[in-house]
Amino acid sequence: MLQQRVIEKIRNAERLGQEEGESLYDLDLYTLGELADSIRRQRYGKKSFFNINRHINPTNICADTCKFCAYSASRKNPNQYTLTHEEIVQIAKNSYANGAKEVHIVSAHNPQAGLEWYLGAFQKIKEVLPQLHVKALTAAEVDFLSREYGLSYDEVLDRMIESGVDSMPGGGAEIFDEGVRDFICKGKVTSEQWLDIHRKWHQRGRMSNATMLFGHVEERKHRIDHMLRLRTLQDETGGFNAFIPLVYQKENNFLKVKSFPTGQEILKTYAISRILLDNIPHIKAYWVTASIGLALIAQEFGADDLDGTIEKESIQSAAGAKSSNGMNLDEFVGLIRNSGFDPVERDSLYNELKAY
Numbered sequence: 001m002l003q004q005r006v007i008e009k010i011r012n013a014e015r016l017g018q019e020e021g022e023s024l025y026d027l028d029l030y031t032l033g034e035l036a037d038s039i040r041r042q043r044y045g046k047k048s049f050f051n052i053n054r055h056i057n058p059t060n061i062c063a064d065t066c067k068f069c070a071y072s073a074s075r076k077n078p079n080q081y082t083l084t085h086e087e088i089v090q091i092a093k094n095s096y097a098n099g100a101k102e103v104h105i106v107s108a109h110n111p112q113a114g115l116e117w118y119l120g121a122f123q124k125i126k127e128v129l130p131q132l133h134v135k136a137l138t139a140a141e142v143d144f145l146s147r148e149y150g151l152s153y154d155e156v157l158d159r160m161i162e163s164g165v166d167s168m169p170g171g172g173a174e175i176f177d178e179g180v181r182d183f184i185c186k187g188k189v190t191s192e193q194w195l196d197i198h199r200k201w202h203q204r205g206r207m208s209n210a211t212m213l214f215g216h217v218e219e220r221k222h223r224i225d226h227m228l229r230l231r232t233l234q235d236e237t238g239g240f241n242a243f244i245p246l247v248y249q250k251e252n253n254f255l256k257v258k259s260f261p262t263g264q265e266i267l268k269t270y271a272i273s274r275i276l277l278d279n280i281p282h283i284k285a286y287w288v289t290a291s292i293g294l295a296l297i298a299q300e301f302g303a304d305d306l307d308g309t310i311e312k313e314s315i316q317s318a319a320g321a322k323s324s325n326g327m328n329l330d331e332f333v334g335l336i337r338n339s340g341f342d343p344v345e346r347d348s349l350y351n352e353l354k355a356y
């Protein structure tokens with residue numbers, strides 16, 4: 001039977017393909033959880049990683065029209081804003097003073113802002129806070145800047161490094177399947193381009209993350225395909241730190257979704273990603289989209305990282321997530337400990353900073 005063969009292969013640390021990956025969803029939740037958990041425990045024991053970080057979303061004016069997005073200014077969200085460099089630097093300074101080790105800076109694709117507005121902010125942060133890790137610009141933003149200002153991807157990536165960007169976040173990946181992608185975010189960076197931008201970034205010796213937006217109109221087979229395309233690139237470059245399955249949030253947007261994934265389906269997706277992505281070190285249960293309760297349970301289904309304290313979050317909270325004011329550090333650490341895991345503060349590149 002396919003299922004028995006697949007379980008055997010996982011226990012022998014053999015790789016699975018598309019069809020085998022899809023068949024994992026047919027396993028019962030506990031069998032799948034046990035398989036993913038044994039991989040997670042072999043690698044990290046009971047450690048659960050998090051960081052003290054600050055999300056900054058400097059503008060919500062966007063040339064693109066992704067149906068799932070509630071963040072960009074539109075007729076459902078008429079309040080446009082663009083922060084000045086001074087405001088961005090002030091936020092970074094305050095967060096640093098409060099213990100943040102990383103700023104995660106992601107914007108919409110604002111054609112009025114200018115290349116210097118995008119890149120100058122990183123430079124100014126680094127001038128005053130050279131130790132603060134700047135994780136900034138998704139591959140979708142890199143593609144936007146390249147098109148808007150007639151630069152090649154190589155040129156944009158080099159300018160990012162000159163401006164002080166340390167690593168790239170994993171946003172903009174959505175779902176790689178071209179049919180689904182066309183339906184949910186036509187006109188944005190293509191799947192091939194997204195992968196190519198990360199390849200080029202990794203070739204510069206830099207690290208990044210990869211996300212997958214799921215629980216909307218995609219099917220299970222599209223999630224497996226997405227993971228396998230990432231695994232192939234990771235074989236080539238080794239530049240991904242973490243894979244982050246993002247659970248779709250349904251409020252205030254233009255994507256009409258009939259049914260939403262159950263908790264079981266979400267946990268299975270974390271577990272399957274741990275099993276399939278044998279070459280990506282960390283699986284992040286981003287508590288913002290999973291909800292903190294499910295993210296804590298996901299620690300037993302393959303996830304070893306819960307992202308961070310965040311402080312403020314505007315993208316998913318616009319679509320209904322309960323994350324607009326981040327998470328208190330003491331509460332976060334207490335929740336991880338009380339769920340049976342050992343909280344470990346990490347830096348952006350997963351060096352361990354403090355065991356709580």
Ligand code: V47
Binds near residue numbers: 253286307315
């Ligand atoms: O790419 C937009 C997603 C992403 C919705 O790299 C939505 O460490 C759910 O990429 N429901 C941006 N998600 C955020 C992101 C991220 C987050 C945390 C950590 C890291 C990392 C990266 O937000 C976008 C898009 O897929 N998003 N709208 C929505 N309605």
